[in-house]
Amino acid sequence: MEKRLPKKILGRVLLRCFTLQASWNFEKLQGLGAFYALAPALRWLHRGGDPGPALRRHLGYFNTHPYMASPVLGTMLALEERIGRGEETALGVQEFKSMVMAPYAAMGDALFWGGIRPLAAVIALFLAAKGSLWAPVVFLAIFNLPHLWFRVFGLIRGYRLELDVVEGIRKYHLPDLAVRCKEGTVILLGGFSAYLVFLCLRKESLPALWGLLLLPAVFLCARLVRKGLSSQLLVLLVAATVVFIIHLG
Numbered sequence: 001m002e003k004r005l006p007k008k009i010l011g012r013v014l015l016r017c018f019t020l021q022a023s024w025n026f027e028k029l030q031g032l033g034a035f036y037a038l039a040p041a042l043r044w045l046h047r048g049g050d051p052g053p054a055l056r057r058h059l060g061y062f063n064t065h066p067y068m069a070s071p072v073l074g075t076m077l078a079l080e081e082r083i084g085r086g087e088e089t090a091l092g093v094q095e096f097k098s099m100v101m102a103p104y105a106a107m108g109d110a111l112f113w114g115g116i117r118p119l120a121a122v123i124a125l126f127l128a129a130k131g132s133l134w135a136p137v138v139f140l141a142i143f144n145l146p147h148l149w150f151r152v153f154g155l156i157r158g159y160r161l162e163l164d165v166v167e168g169i170r171k172y173h174l175p176d177l178a179v180r181c182k183e184g185t186v187i188l189l190g191g192f193s194a195y196l197v198f199l200c201l202r203k204e205s206l207p208a209l210w211g212l213l214l215l216p217a218v219f220l221c222a223r224l225v226r227k228g229l230s231s232q233l234l235v236l237l238v239a240a241t242v243v244f245i246i247h248l249g
Contacts, residue, residue, distance in 0.1 A: 004081060005041055005159070012040045014155050017073065020066050029063035034073065041077050045084050054080055057093060064101040065108025067147040071165050072100055074158025082162075091163060100166060107174045115181030117143055122188040129195065 016037035023032035035058045042054045057080075064072060079093045091099070124139035158165045 005044065005077065009041050009044050010155065010159065013037055013073065013077070014070070014152060016040070017070055017151060017155065020069055028059075028061050030066070030069070031058075031060055031062040034062040034069070035059055037073055038077065038080075042080060045077075045081055054084070060094075062097065062101070064105040065112065067112055067150050068104040068108040068154070070151045070154035071158035071169060072097065072104060074155040074160075075162055075165050076158075078159050078162040089163075096163065104169075107169075107178070110178040111174050111181070112143075112147055115178040115185075116146055118185045119181045119188070122185050122192060125192055126188070126195070129192070129199075 016039075020030050020033035020037060023036065024030060025032065035055070038058050039055065042058070043051050045051075046054055058076075075096060076093050079089050079091070079096060082089050083093070120139045120142035123142060124135040127138055128135035157168055161168050
């Protein structure tokens, strides 16, 4: 069925999604931000009538990951549109919102905070260690492009797919993607640590092969961590090993 909301109104909703947490509070969390984002579309859908009931439906609690809020809000708009036409929906607006907020929050935290952000930071660190001024630009680009994509296309897909957006999001396998980002971060951190050791050895005029002495220590520490050793202690042990090797000369 053809949607009625014009692109201009959807554009206003999208721009307001960026202010989702501007009115964050401990009672309704992102509720006022979500209400502010949806308000232009709700007023347009109920033009010529009373938008009050629709607006009041969205004055309550709302809380999910800010980058994953767009598909939720887009689907809520589609459901409001059906309600305005008097059509039946498999889920009500509040039921849908309650169903997806927490899972989307968990997926967003794991992917953006725990996956993409550390990965972007490590890649930028490589450039910073080489003295490149592009390091902050690369960090901002790697981190911001994915979440901007989710914000824009999430709203569009949520509005077009309605309740099927849940299946649409599932096809992206976001939890698996978060794990891959974390694994990539660990690998890059290992390479970055090796690069720093190489630089330190060269600065001290020591053969780079001395750095191979770190390998047994790293494997030993990794095994100890798996058995319960504190990761902070692991960092101290590796740092102490590096300092010992540097001062051999």
